[in-house]
Amino acid sequence: MRDLPAPLIAQAVEWRRQLHRNPELGFQEHQTADFIAARLAEFGYEVRRGLGRTGVVGSLTKGSGNRAIGIRADIDALPITEASGAEWASGNPGKAHACGHDGHTAVALAAARLLADTPFDGTVRFIFQPAEENEGGGRAMVEDGLFADCPVDAVYALHNWPGLPPGTLVARDREMMAAFGTFEIRVIGQGAHGAMPHEGADTLLAVSQLVSALQSITSRNVSPLASAVVSVTQIHGGDAWNVLPETAVIRGTTRWFDPAIGDLIETRLRKLAASVADGFGCTAEIVYERRYPSTLNTPENAALVRRVAAAGGFSVVDAPPSMAAEDFAFMLNEVPGCYFWMGAGRETGDNPGLHSPRFDFNDALIPLAVGFWLDLALAELRAP
Numbered sequence: 001m002r003d004l005p006a007p008l009i010a011q012a013v014e015w016r017r018q019l020h021r022n023p024e025l026g027f028q029e030h031q032t033a034d035f036i037a038a039r040l041a042e043f044g045y046e047v048r049r050g051l052g053r054t055g056v057v058g059s060l061t062k063g064s065g066n067r068a069i070g071i072r073a074d075i076d077a078l079p080i081t082e083a084s085g086a087e088w089a090s091g092n093p094g095k096a097h098a099c100g101h102d103g104h105t106a107v108a109l110a111a112a113r114l115l116a117d118t119p120f121d122g123t124v125r126f127i128f129q130p131a132e133e134n135e136g137g138g139r140a141m142v143e144d145g146l147f148a149d150c151p152v153d154a155v156y157a158l159h160n161w162p163g164l165p166p167g168t169l170v171a172r173d174r175e176m177m178a179a180f181g182t183f184e185i186r187v188i189g190q191g192a193h194g195a196m197p198h199e200g201a202d203t204l205l206a207v208s209q210l211v212s213a214l215q216s217i218t219s220r221n222v223s224p225l226a227s228a229v230v231s232v233t234q235i236h237g238g239d240a241w242n243v244l245p246e247t248a249v250i251r252g253t254t255r256w257f258d259p260a261i262g263d264l265i266e267t268r269l270r271k272l273a274a275s276v277a278d279g280f281g282c283t284a285e286i287v288y289e290r291r292y293p294s295t296l297n298t299p300e301n302a303a304l305v306r307r308v309a310a311a312g313g314f315s316v317v318d319a320p321p322s323m324a325a326e327d328f329a330f331m332l333n334e335v336p337g338c339y340f341w342m343g344a345g346r347e348t349g350d351n352p353g354l355h356s357p358r359f360d361f362n363d364a365l366i367p368l369a370v371g372f373w374l375d376l377a378l379a380e381l382r383a384p
Helices: 006-021 030-043 101-116 137-143 203-221 259-279 299-311 365-380
Strands: 046-049 056-062 068-074 122-129 154-161 168-170 175-177 179-188 228-236 247-256 283-292 337-343
Touching (some): 006 030, 006 101, 006 365, 030 056, 030 101, 030 122, 056 101, 068 101, 068 365, 101 154, 101 365, 154 299, 154 365, 168 299, 179 203, 179 259, 203 228, 228 259, 259 283, 337 365
Parallel strands (some): 068 122, 068 154, 154 337
Antiparallel strands (some): 168 337, 179 247, 179 283, 228 247
16 A cells, blocks of 8 residues: 555545535535545646536656556535534535445545646546435436547546445456336325225235335246346325225336336336236336446456456455446546446444445545556556
8 A cells, every 4th residue: 555645644534524524415516526626726727617417537747658548436415413422513404425435535635735746658547426315416417518529539537435344445357336217106006995995996906016016026037047136116196094095106216237228117016006006906106217238347447457456465256246327437438437336334333335424435445446546547547
């Protein structure tokens, strides 16, 4: 591991905690973006704002090389009420950095500061992306011309991973994170008095059967050797003890890697919703959205990440891909690159997972991640 300047790491920890105190949700990261842009300008970077609404890109060119790399950090928080008990806990009720994006941002800023004083040959671009959590900020930046205005030959992103110890890194050759979709199925029937159900068409009975039927997609339509998830996460219907409601709604999420399986899931979900509802004398209105594609690493870039990590003292391990999703996928659909996990588990005490109200980024990861970004940038942009 690199021996980094202690004052810089202390500053990065303070940046991280300041960001943690002031979380902002997707596409609302105005103060966060102002903070990032101000730091980048102080370091001597050319700052580009407005890509993806609240995105920020800092670019720095040195030497005569024409190669450029991108280092992406996500900056948004989650709509969660924090329960970490940290001194620097969220000061914005109902919003929290419960996924560690505050740490990703602070690490990228510290790496940008180091590279400002380090010789290299080419261009480094630090991409601070909004709205990673469900709202597709990565897609928005790409659609706004991220790689047309700020071209790169490769793009990289890290995510802290509490399930692994610090000093551990995972960079798979292809699948890292799943594609995901969302669905809402509104079942419409005929309301009735709860004591006279035969006079209506029971929507709650229909959605109860539908929840079970949807599980047949993964158990009976998808190969056991493939990866797929269909999860119902919400059921809404009725307001009174003695009334069968006219409508009931279920919502949920789907996950897959293979696009053909994504097509199959949607097709079967639509058919099951329509047929089950019809079987109970009801109709179904279906809204299905495919949100993020699969996050697929370029093998050559993943191999470089593993080599740099191993040379820097990391324990490089293999692990299965995650069925969670990541909108860095939109960037990887445009240019080669690699998304990887860095272990961030706490050795003692509580170790909450990502998106837990008790989650707080492990600051022990900061020097490790800063040193890695420096090593990777220098590997891509060899010093003159």
